[in-house]
Amino acid sequence: MEDGYWLLGRLDWQALPFVRAWRHPSVSEWIGAGAGGLVVIAALAVLVMLTRRKAWRRLWDGWLTSLDHKKIGIMYVVIALVMLTRALIEAVLMRMQQFAAVGDPGFLSPEHFSQLFSTHGTVMIFFMAMPFLTGIINYVMPLQIGARDVSFPLLNSISLMLTAAGAALVMISLVVGQFSTGGWSAYPPYTGIQFSPGVGPDYWIWAVTLSSIASTLSGLNFAVTIYKERAPGMTLFRMPLFCWTTLCTSILMIFAMAPLTVASLMLALDRYAGFHFFTAEAGGNLMNYANLFWLFGHPEVYILILPAFGVYSSVISTYSGKTLYGYKSLVYATLAIAVLSFTVWLHHFFTMGQTANVNAIFGIATMLIGVPTGVKVYDWLLTLLRGRIRFTAPMLFSIMFLVTFVVGGITGVILANPPVDFVVHNSLFLVAHFHNMLIPGLLFGMIAATQHWFPKAFGFRLDETWGKISFWCWAVGFYLAFMPLYALGLMGAMRRTSEWLRPDYSPLMLIALLGALLLFAGFVSLLVQLGVSVRHRDRYRVPVGDPWDGHSLEWATSAPPPEYNFALIPRVEARDAFRQMKRRGIAYARPEAYTDIAMPKNSAVGPIIGLAGAGLGFALTWHIGWLAVLGFSVIVGAVIARSFVRETERLIPAASVREHHERWLDAVAATPRVPRVQELCPSNRGHAEPMA
Amino acid sequence: MRVSSRWTRNSRSLLAAVSGLLLSGCADYGLFAAAGPVAEAQRSHLLLIVGWMLVVSLPLFVALPFVLWRYRQRNRKADYRPDWEFSRLLETLIWGLPIVVVSVLGYEAWRQTYRLDPYRPIPADRPPVEIQVVGMDWKWLFIYPAAGVAAVNEVILPVGRPVRFRLTSATVLQSFMIPRLGGQMYAMPGMVSQLNLIATRAGEYRGLNTQFNGEGFARQKFIARAVSEARYRQLLAGMAATEAALDAATLARLRRASVLDSPLRFGSVDGDPFNAIVAQLRRGGGYAFTPAVGAR
Numbered sequence: 007m008e009d010g011y012w013l014l015g016r017l018d019w020q021a022l023p024f025v026r027a028w029r030h031p032s033v034s035e036w037i038g039a040g041a042g043g044l045v046v047i048a049a050l051a052v053l054v055m056l057t058r059r060k061a062w063r064r065l066w067d068g069w070l071t072s073l074d075h076k077k078i079g080i081m082y083v084v085i086a087l088v089m090l091t092r093a094l095i096e097a098v099l100m101r102m103q104q105f106a107a108v109g110d111p112g113f114l115s116p117e118h119f120s121q122l123f124s125t126h127g128t129v130m131i132f133f134m135a136m137p138f139l140t141g142i143i144n145y146v147m148p149l150q151i152g153a154r155d156v157s158f159p160l161l162n163s164i165s166l167m168l169t170a171a172g173a174a175l176v177m178i179s180l181v182v183g184q185f186s187t188g189g190w191s192a193y194p195p196y197t198g199i200q201f202s203p204g205v206g207p208d209y210w211i212w213a214v215t216l217s218s219i220a221s222t223l224s225g226l227n228f229a230v231t232i233y234k235e236r237a238p239g240m241t242l243f244r245m246p247l248f249c250w251t252t253l254c255t256s257i258l259m260i261f262a263m264a265p266l267t268v269a270s271l272m273l274a275l276d277r278y279a280g281f282h283f284f285t286a287e288a289g290g291n292l293m294n295y296a297n298l299f300w301l302f303g304h305p306e307v308y309i310l311i312l313p314a315f316g317v318y319s320s321v322i323s324t325y326s327g328k329t330l331y332g333y334k335s336l337v338y339a340t341l342a343i344a345v346l347s348f349t350v351w352l353h354h355f356f357t358m359g360q361t362a363n364v365n366a367i368f369g370i371a372t373m374l375i376g377v378p379t380g381v382k383v384y385d386w387l388l389t390l391l392r393g394r395i396r397f398t399a400p401m402l403f404s405i406m407f408l409v410t411f412v413v414g415g416i417t418g419v420i421l422a423n424p425p426v427d428f429v430v431h432n433s434l435f436l437v438a439h440f441h442n443m444l445i446p447g448l449l450f451g452m453i454a455a456t457q458h459w460f461p462k463a464f465g466f467r468l469d470e471t472w473g474k475i476s477f478w479c480w481a482v483g484f485y486l487a488f489m490p491l492y493a494l495g496l497m498g499a500m501r502r503t504s505e506w507l508r509p510d511y512s513p514l515m516l517i518a519l520l521g522a523l524l525l526f527a528g529f530v531s532l533l534v535q536l537g538v539s540v541r542h543r544d545r546y547r548v549p550v551g552d553p554w555d556g557h558s559l560e561w562a563t564s565a566p567p568p569e570y571n572f573a574l575i576p577r578v579e580a581r582d583a584f585r586q587m588k589r590r591g592i593a594y595a596r597p598e599a600y601t602d603i604a605m606p607k608n609s610a611v612g613p614i615i616g617l618a619g620a621g622l623g624f625a626l627t628w629h630i631g632w633l634a635v636l637g638f639s640v641i642v643g644a645v646i647a648r649s650f651v652r653e654t655e656r657l658i659p660a661a662s663v664r665e666h667h668e669r670w671l672d673a674v675a676a677t678p679r680v681p682r683v684q685e686l687c688p689s690n691r692g693h694a695e696p697m698a
Numbered sequence: 699m700r701v702s703s704r705w706t707r708n709s710r711s712l713l714a715a716v717s718g719l720l721l722s723g724c725a726d727y728g729l730f731a732a733a734g735p736v737a738e739a740q741r742s743h744l745l746l747i748v749g750w751m752l753v754v755s756l757p758l759f760v761a762l763p764f765v766l767w768r769y770r771q772r773n774r775k776a777d778y779r780p781d782w783e784f785s786r787l788l789e790t791l792i793w794g795l796p797i798v799v800v801s802v803l804g805y806e807a808w809r810q811t812y813r814l815d816p817y818r819p820i821p822a823d824r825p826p827v828e829i830q831v832v833g834m835d836w837k838w839l840f841i842y843p844a845a846g847v848a849a850v851n852e853v854i855l856p857v858g859r860p861v862r863f864r865l866t867s868a869t870v871l872q873s874f875m876i877p878r879l880g881g882q883m884y885a886m887p888g889m890v891s892q893l894n895l896i897a898t899r900a901g902e903y904r905g906l907n908t909q910f911n912g913e914g915f916a917r918q919k920f921i922a923r924a925v926s927e928a929r930y931r932q933l934l935a936g937m938a939a940t941e942a943a944l945d946a947a948t949l950a951r952l953r954r955a956s957v958l959d960s961p962l963r964f965g966s967v968d969g970d971p972f973n974a975i976v977a978q979l980r981r982g983g984g985y986a987f988t989p990a991v992g993a994r
Contacts, residue, residue: 116913189910195887196870196911286887287979292871293886326769328780335789357873357884359891362815369811370804380754380796387758388788390765392779397770405766412758416751423807425814426744428881429729429737432873432908496729498877502910507919682771698780 015630016205021183034115037099042181071608073159074569075144078166080463082141083456085173086134092177093129094526096122101487101522105515107505119504120187121206125176127190128210131306132217133173135444138452139313140169140224143252146459147228149560149567150246152237152576152583157230159606160648161223167616168220175213175623179206183628186210189502191299192273194284194292199277201286205627207277211270212623218267218302221309225259228252237559239578243337246558246582247330248316250337254344255312261348262305269298278626293358300351308347310444312340314451315382318404321454322386324554325401326393327682327697329582332385339378339385346375356424357431365424372422376415383408383415394697396682398554399473400454406481407446407454414442417492435495438488445484453480453532460539461553461692465565466546470686472535479528487521490514548692550674555682555694557585562593564670565692570603570658573667588696594674600660600667607656614644729877733899733924736814737880743810747803754799816881816893820860826894827856830972831865833872833885833907835955836914841944841972847937848944850952851920852961856930857900863893868953868975873909876922882908888979897924914957921961941965 019025027039056062069077099114100122106112114122148156156162179185186206188197192214197207232253236245273295275281282290315336323330330336352360352368386408395401417439421427430436453476461467494514499506506515539546551565562584563572574597580586587593622637624630679695680687732738769776812818819826831853832839841848855861865874865885874893875882878901883893897903907918925933942948944964949971 116916120910120912120915187912193871193909201870201912286867286870287981289888289980291888293889327778329783331783332789332792333783335793355884357882358886359817359883359889362812362818365815366808366811369807373800373803373807377793377796377800381792383758384788384792387761387765388785388792390762390769392777392782393769394771394778395766395769405762408762409759412755416748416755419751419803420744420747423743423747423803423810425740425807425810426747428814428816428883429740429744429877431882498729498904498906500906500908503916505916507917698778 011629012631015625015628017182017628017630021205023181032115033113034118037114038118038180045177045180067608070613071163071610073155073163073606073609073612075148075156075159075162076463076567076571078162079141079143079145081166082137082144082169085170086138086141086452089129089133089137089173089176090529093126093134094529096126096129098519098522098526100126101515101519103504104506105512105519108512108515109507109509111505114504116504117187120189120502121185123502124186124189124192124206124210125179128186128214129173129176130444131190131310132214133169133176135310135448135452136217136221137169137173139255139310139448140165140221142317142452142455142459143224143228143255143313145463146455146560147249147252148231148235149462149563149571150249150558151232151235151240152559152572152578153231153235154570154572154575154603155235155606156227157234158227160609160611160654161227163609163612164615165220165223165227167612168216168223168619171616171620171623172213172216172220174620175209175216175627178624179209183209191303192270193299194273194276194295195286195290197273197277198285198290207273208627211274211277212626215267215270215274216619216623218263218270221259222263222267225256225263228256229260232256237575237578240583243334244578244581244583246316247319247333247336247340248313248558250340251312251316251319254340255309258305258309258312258344258347262302262309264302265298266302266306269295269302272298274626293355296355296358297351300354301348303354304351305347307440307443308343311447311451312343314407314448314455315340317451317455317458318386318407319389320558321400321404321458322389324458324556325396325398325404326390327396327555328389328393329557329585330385331388331391332381333581335381336385339381342378343375346371346378350375353422353424353427356427362424369422369424369427373419376419376422379415383412394682396685398457398685399468399470399477400457402474402477403450403454403457403480406477407450410442410446410450410481410484414439414446417442430495432500433495434491434499434501437501438491438495441484441488441491445480445488450480458554459560461546461548462551462560462565462567464543465549466539466543467548467553467686467690469535469538469542469546472531472538476528476531476535479524479531483521483524483526483528485521487518487525490518490521494518545688548690549670550677550692552584552694553690553692554685555697557582559583562587568663568666570605570663573597573600573663585696588694589698594671596671597667600664602660603658603663604655605658607654609648609651609654611644611648615641618644729880731878732880733878733901733903734880734895734897736820736895737878739810739814740880743806743814746806750799750803754796814881816883818894819862820894820896822858822860822896824859826860826862828862828864829853831863831874831885832972832975833865833867833869833874834953835869835912836907836918837952837956837958838874838905838907838918838920839868839952839971840920841967842934843970843972845934845938846966847934847941848964848967849937850962851958852963853905853920853922854930854933855897855922855924856927857897857924859927860894860896863895864972865891865893866972866976868979869955870911871909872907872911872918874905875908876903876905878903879922884909888976890976897922900924900926912955914955917957937963938965943968944971 023039023042027035103112103114183205192210272283276283282288284290284292284295319330350372353372356365548565552561618637618640625633677691677693679693680690681695729741732741830841837850839850840853867885867887872885873882874885879895883891903922905920905922941963943966945968
């Protein structure tokens with residue numbers, strides 16, 4: 007064993023992209039080194055800024071150790087946006103490479119290209135989509151059911167920090183060593199030790215393991231919160247649809263993340279301990295991995311999509327000034343989708359060589375999901391019917407979703423047919439299809455959610471013009487980027503290909519590249535929108551808290567809401583609770599009495615477990631024994647130590663609640679009501695004149 | 699005015715160019731240039747699905763723009779029913795229509811899945827040609843057990859006679875496909891899978907691995923040459939007469955990861971490399987030796 011192995015494990019200078027670029031200069035290596043450099047510079051810049059502004063204390067007390075579901079939700083979304091930046095840049099790079107690589111090796115080495123698609127997929131699913139939806143759920147769901155927090159606030163913080171740890175591992179892989187080249191699904195035996203002896207798959211294993219454990223815990227937390235924390239009178243069938251989709255997503259998280267955790271740990275045993283679960287030899291069978299992975303992977307699709315369905319339900323009914331059409335239909339459709347999502351995983355490998363019987367059953371089960379999904383689309387259309395539609399940014403994203411998602415549905419049914427799947431499996435047609443589902447079915451939903459709920463979270467509206475610019479970039483960019491891929495797929499172009507031997511792919515690749523650039527411009531516009539809105543925040547303030555004439559309880563409190571959400575837990579008497587309160591004139595009523603409110607105290611356990619988790623993952627990746635033992639001990643130690651903490655709550659005295667609440671009520675009384683036509687004017691201070 | 703007409707003319711010619719490109723692209727290869735009944739059946743099944751799916755999706759594409767326009771905020775003439783939330787008729791329609799369409803498509807899927815089962819021998823008056831295929835990093839080895847010859851990255855098929863490919867992998871998971879003949883099937887280490895295809899038109903068709911397997915993936919292509927039965931016999935006999943043997947040493951060399959610039963041919967085959975590779979990857983680790991399934 008080499009000197010220093012005990013200290014650094016397999017780490018050496020070659021692990022740094024800068025050293026690799028120095029030793030083997032090439033465009034591909036420079037891009038790698040540049041990306042690593044960017045990460046280091048960005049991290050340093052954040053550290054310097056925090057120190058300069060003396061913000062460490064505020065960050066620690068106000069955010070990192072906070073157990074407030076709203077702050078945790080916002081931190082989740084921040085992680086998602088940081089990771090989205092990276093994965094989008096990777097997407098643009100891949101499109102450039104595939105355009106440049108028609109009849110030419112292009113500018114990226116095949117190895118670098120395969121790292122790009124692996125990290126792009128891993129990041130987008132586990133560290134963009136999952137944190138994004140978990141963040142939105144965290145922020146919105148407790149408010150919508152009239153709760154003060156989730157059931158297990160500390161667990162919530164631990165989930166957040168474990169997700170952050172996983173994301174950190176993926177970012178570290180840019181600077182130290184290399185990431186896996188085996189795609190986001192990491193199929194062995196390619197990712198086994200025999201074919202991928204480097205640290206790449208280990209980074210994937212530990213990042214994904216951390217994230218999957220975090221998601222399981224989040225699922226438990228959300229489900230229990232919905233079952234146990236609803237305000238009096240908030241029966242299940244009075245919940246906003248977003249809460250229903252959250253409930254279904256949570257149940258899916260509880261049951262579907264486990265197979266992934268198991269699969270990634272079994273792969274780890276293969277790689278670290280000489281097991282043969284999935285190896286190419288000695289009786290290993292890779293298809294067992296494929297089964298476990300997609301047993302997670304297909305429900306995962308609905309984990310991603312269902313929350314967005316909830317968002318669209320809120321957005322469409324709010325901006326058409328109507329109650330949701332077919333509420334019960336939507337609930338039953340959601341439940342049906344959740345159940346069916348566990349019965350279709352095999353359609354990810356119709357080409358395994360099983361009997362026609364098996365394929366036919368899974369193909370038909372897959373098409374069955376089309377029924378409830380189709381119903382939903384028409385329920386939303388009928389919600390628009392006979393409404394008074396306002397074309398705000400979140401509404402535009404929702405409308406574009408309706409159209410685009412149906413196109414994806416058509417190609418989904420095509421892929422669900424085994425005989426046709428045999429021709430397009432693994433092709434760019436498939437790539438186009440799942441982007442066609444996930445960009446409208448997840449990302450547009452999350453963007454719509456941020457546009458819709460941002461004023462609630464921060465107390466001021468987002469700039470509408472930039473929102474619309476961003477919308478057009480996303481919408482047009484999507485079609486340009488992915489429609490050509492359908493055609494290419496039918497022409498026999500396969501995914502994950504770093505160079506093309508057919509010159510006539512060129513024009514379609516060019517269109518796709520332009521689309522990718524436009525999508526990136528859409529993302530940049532969102533950042534510009536944020537900057538512009540922050541600068542003009544005084545013009546956009548909505549302190550009363552109901553800028554959109556909202557229907558559900560989150561709009562019944564100030565913007566931003568107090569830590570305890572509601573001075574007095576609202577009593578719910580109907581669906582669209584806040585809308586009904588406004589109708590009956592009991593919104594903003596003065597409570598007769600106030601009580602003390604107990605809220606969870608801050609806790610450092612979350613960040614400590616997160617840091618230790620990241621350390622443990624890094625140590626296992628690089629075989630650094632002492633660090634692994636240390637990381638594991640800290641996690642166990644922190645949990646044990648926490649169990650001795652008796653006083654986990656602090657009391658907010660009734661007087662202070664009263665003072666804050668009365669001040670807000672006075673402001674409400676002093677703020678004129680604003681009709682919907684003035685919704686986007688500075689006069690909209692969040693006091694809505696109800697439409698009906 | 700002139701500007702706009704020039705713009706329309708330009709955009710029209712652009713449109714023509716793009717659609718021409720698309721069509722010519724499709725004319726060259728892929729599913730829309732099917733060269734055998736399997737690919738043809740797959741294509742017509744695809745079109746059938748699209749047709750039925752339009753039944754459920756066209757109403758949305760038509761109604762959505764209308765609804766958005768008619769019920770826009772500024773149109774005060776349109777009726778406004780903020781509490782309207784249910785209609786039995788519409789509810790029956792929006793559940794019923796998708797159920798009908800999915801039932802039809804489900805029935806069709808069932809039928810076609812059986813008919814186009816890749817394991818099902820293709821009915822013909824002559825017995826199928828059997829070809830053993832071994833996926834390697836990053837090349838394809840084809841063995842003709844009956845003729846005792848082999849080739850790498852080139853496979854010769856007799857037109858009009860069914861071919862039964864038996865597939866395995868000497869390394870990681872791969873997926874074998876000839877887009878213009880239809881179908882694809884995984885080649886898995888230690889396992890044997892099957893794919894039945896037939897070429898009805900002579901020609902050279904591109905074949906490839908569709909499952910990412912490392913650096914050489916993009917270049918793991920082969921040529922499938924469909925020739926007349928007589929020419930097929932002649933080519934195989936020619937190989938047997940002139941080419942070197944595929945012996946253990948050559949096989950070991952082939953199994954090392956590499957990309958080949960041009961196809962290789964072998965006039966004879968030592969032993970039974972296909973079943974030997976399957977057996978080798980199956981053996982060990984507490985598993986008793988199992989003979990390869992359905993040995994030749």
